[in-house]
Amino acid sequence: MRGEALPVLGRLKRGLTLGVVVPAADMAVLALLWFVGSLFFGFLLYGREVYFFGPWWLALLGIVEGALLWGAWGLSPGMALARIALQGPLRGRAGYWILSHLGPVGALLALFDPEGRLPAERWSGVQAVEGGRRGRPWYRTSTGWAAVVGLVLSLGAAVGTLQIDLNALFTRAPATVKYWQQVFRPNTSLLVLGIQLLIETFFMALMATLFAAPVAAALSFLAARNLTRGWIGRPVYLLVRLAGSVTRSVDAVLWAIIFGVWVGMGSFAGSLALWIHSVVDLLKLYADQLESIDPGPVEAVTATGASRLEVIRYAVIPQIVNPYLSFTLYRWDINVRMATVVGLVGGGGIGFRLGGALTDFNFSTASMYMILVIVLVWAIDYLSARLRAKLA
Amino acid sequence: MRERLLLSRRRFLSFFLDWISWVYLLYAGFSVHYIRTSPTLIWRPEEKFVLPELGLTDWILVLLVTVELTLLVRSFGVSLGQRAFGVILARADGSPRVGFFPRFGHFLASQLVLLTVGLPVLVRPDRPWHERAAGVALLPRPRGAPRVRPWWTSAYALTGAALAGVTVALGWVVTDIQVGALIRDVDKPARLWRGLSRPDLSYFFVPHPLEVDSIFGALVKSLFMALLATLAGAAIAFPFSFLGARNITATGPVGRVGYALTRGFFNVFRSIESIFWASIFAIWVGFGAFAGTIALFLHTIAALGKLYSEQVEHIDPGPVEAATAAGGNRLQVIKQAVIPQVLPPFLAFTLYRWDINLRMATVVGFVGGGGIGLLLKNFKDGGEWTQVGAVIVTFAVTVWLLDFVSGWVRERIV
C-alpha cells in the first residue's frame, strides 16, 4: 500500500476503516471485557450483579485509551479482523497513539492525503499495511489473549449470574425420582388424542412451508444481486435483503406471541408464525442460490436475442428448481421440529398440550406427547432426507 | 426371472399406492366436510377420530368403489402408482400403444382377480392370468421417451393434483386458517403494535415491580445461558464426536458398538426438546436460569455431537493415510491429521449453535428456565403489552447484532 496513490473513494474507505471502524471495534471488545469483568468481580467480591465497575469516567477513559493504545502497539482484534497490521519503528508508536485521538477527524483528513494515510501515519513513520502479521500462533497475539481472558471472565460471570449450583444436582436428585417414574410410564390412554394433535402439528408445518415457498421464491428474484441491476433494481435488492434480515431476527416464537394476540391462540397463529419465519429463511437460502448460479447459460441465452423474462425462464429457472425444492424440503423438516415449540407459546397442536403438561409437571402425559413428537420428527427427517437425496 | 419378480413387486406396490390414494382422497374429503360442518366449527382434538357413520354394506360399497376406481385408472391411463414405480401397461410384445379393447379387457379380467381375492396374481406373480387374457403386460417404463401428451392431462398428474388439493384443504380446516380474521383484526394487537413501535424501555435497567430481573438483566442471563450451554456442550461433544464417526471407530467390534451407542445417544437426545429438560430440571434444581442452562446444554451435546461426527466422517482421508503410514497410533493420527481439518468447521458450527441456543433460551424460559423467556411469559400472561413489545424489540435487536457479528467472524475464521 505504501506509496500508491488512491482514488477518493479508496481514501475514504481506508480512512474510515483505520480511523473509525478499527478503533470502534477495539472499544467494543474492551467494553465487553470490562462488562464481563465487572460481573465477574462483582460476584467474587460482593456476591451480586455489578454491570459496570468503577466510576463511569474511569471506565470510559480505560476503554477509549486502552483501545487506542492497543491499536498503536499491538495487533488489536479490530486490526486482526480487518486484516491490517502496523509496520514501522517502535518509537513511532507513541506518535501514532497520540495522533490516533483525532478519530473521525483523522479519517476525514485522510481524504486529503494522496495515499489515503491518516495523520497518525503521516507524522509517525508508522504505516498500516494490508495482510496483517500472519503465521503467529494465536497464543502469541494480544487478540488471542484477550479472547482467552474474555472467555474465562465470561464463564465466571455466567456461573455467578445463572446461580449455577452443581451441588443441587446431587442433593436434590432423590426428590425427582417420582417424576422420573412418570417419565418412563407414559400415559398411553392419550394415544389417540395425541395422534390427532400430532396431525394438527404436522399440518401447521406443512401449510406454513407450502405457502411460504412460493412467496419466498417470488421475492428471491428481487433479493439476488446478480439479477437486480440498475437504479431501480439495486435499491429494491437492498430493501428486500434488509427487510428479510430484520424479520429473520424476530424468532418464530416471538411471532407466535404476536399472532396469538392478533388472530387468537391456536394453530392458525402457530402456522402464521412458522410461515413468516419460513418466508424470510427460505428467501435467504433461495436468493443465495440464485446468486451462485452459473452465469454461462444466462450469457448464452441473452446472446440469442431473448428478452429478460425469457432468459429467466430458460437459463435461470432450470438451474434453481432442484435446489429450491431441496431447500423447501429441508425447511419443512425444520418446521415440523419448530411447530411443537411454536405451539407451546402460540397455542395449537401438540406443543400447546405438551407445554401445559410440562408446566403442570404432569410427566406421564408430557412423555407420551414427547414420544409422539419424536416419532413424527424422525419420520419427516427421514422422508425429507430421502427426497432430498433423490433431488441431488 | 429376477426382473419379472421385481416387476411383480412393483405391480403390487403400485396397486396399493393407487388404492390408498383413493381411500385417502375419500377420507380426507370427508374430514374436510366434517370439520367444516361440525357444530363447533373447529377441529376438536378432544374427540376421537371420526369415521363416517355408515353401515356394513355401505363400508363394502366404499371398498368396492375405491377398488373399481383404482382398476379403471390403472387400465385406461398411467396411474399415480404406475408412474411412481416406473411401470406402464403395454402390449404383450412390449409396444406401448395399447388399444381400447385390450385395456377394457384388462379392466374386466381384473374384476375376476378381485373376486378370487388376487389368486391369479399369487399363482403366477410374474405374468398373471388377467394380463395374459387381455393381451397386455405391465412393463418397465422406457426411459427418455418423448411425451405423447402433455403431462398435465395424464391420470397420475390429475390424481396427484387431487391429492395435493385435498391435503391443502384438510390442512386449511385443521389449522383453522381464517384470512378474514387476519385482515379484520389487525388492530387487535394494537397495544402490542404500540409496544413494538414505541417500546417502553422504562424497565430496561430497573426491574419491573413484579419481576426480579430488568430486561437488560434477563437478556444478560439468556446470553450467558446460551454461552455456557454452548461451551460446555461443545466440550463434551468434541471427544464423543470422534467415537461417533464411522471412519475413526468402526474398525473393530468394540469400535462399532461405541459408534452405534454414540450415534444412538445423539439421535435420541437431539429429538427431545429442550423444554422437556427445562421442566424436569426446574423441579430438580429449582426454577431459574440454571435449569434452563442444563436443558440447553443437554440438547447442545447431541446436536453438536451429530454435526461434529458428520464433519469428521467427511474429512479428506489423504492426510489420515499419510499419518497412519508414518506409523502414528490412533490418537496421534487424530491429533495430526483429523483435528486440523475439522477445527474451522467445528468453530463455525459452535458459533451457529450459540445463535440457536440464544433463540431457544426464550422458549426454555417459558417452562421454568429463567432469563428473558421467563420475563416475556410473565409480561404476556400479565397483559403488559408495552413491556412485551420492549422485550421483543430488545431481543430481536440483540439477535440481529449477534447474527451480524458472528457471520462476520465466521467468514474470517473459516
Place this chain on the structure above:
Amino acid sequence: MAHLVIERLTKVYERGKVRALTDVSFEVERGEFLVLIGLSGSGKSTLLRCVNRLVEPTSGRVILDGTDVTRLSPRALRRTRRKIGMVFQQFNLVKRSSVLSNVLTGRLGYVSTWRALLGRFPKEDLERARRALSRVGLLEKMYARADELSGGQQQRVGIARALMQEPELLLADEPVSALDPATSHSIMQYLEQMNRDDGVTVLASLHFLSLARRYGTRIIALKDGQVVFDGPPGAIDNAKFKEIYGEDAEEVEVR
C-alpha cells in the same frame, strides 16, 4: 460495404479500472473467417462480447450491416442479437435441461414471448431443431440431459443452438479450448462448414496458432487490448509470433 466495422473500440472495466481494449479498429467482409489470437488477458473475449453487447463498450462504434450496434434500443438490440450466433469456451448449456430445449433457446429471439414462456415452440422450430441436431450428428441425443454429454458433444449442441438462429455472423470465443485435439478439429470443421456453405461470417478467438492458420482466412492479433497484427495467416513469421506471444513463447502444433 463491410459486414462488420469496428471503430476505435475501447473498453474500460469499472471494477479494477482495467483497460481491456484500447482504440481497436478493423473491418470484416461478409463471408470472412476471422481468427483473433493473443495472450490470455489480451482482450479477445471482451472484443467478441462488445460485438453483441454482452459487454457494454466504453467508447467507439460497432457497425453491423450499416447499423451502429452500440446505439440500439434494448428492443432493437434483441432483434440484432438474433442474427448473431455465439459459441462459448465452456459451452454454456443449461445443464439440467434436455438437449432439445437447449437447442430451442436459439429461437427465443424469433418466437413471441408468451409462446416462449409456456414452452410452446411452433412446429417449424421443432423441425428446425431436428435438422440442426442431425447436422451436428446428435439427433439420437435429442432427449438426453445436456450434462450427460461429453465435452465435444456439448459444444456441438452449442453449435446447433447457434444454427437455430440462422445467423449472419458467428462469434466463437475459444470454442475448442476445453477439448482434445481431435475433437477440436471436428468442432472447427463445423464452424468452417457454416462459413463456407451458409456464408456466415465467423469471428473466432483461438489459442493455437496452428488452428488459426488452418481455418482462418485472416488473423488479427491483440496484445494488451491493442491490434498488433492484421493480415493473412501466412504472414505470421517467427518474429511476428514472438511479438504477439512474447520472447519466450514456443509454437505448439495441434494436429
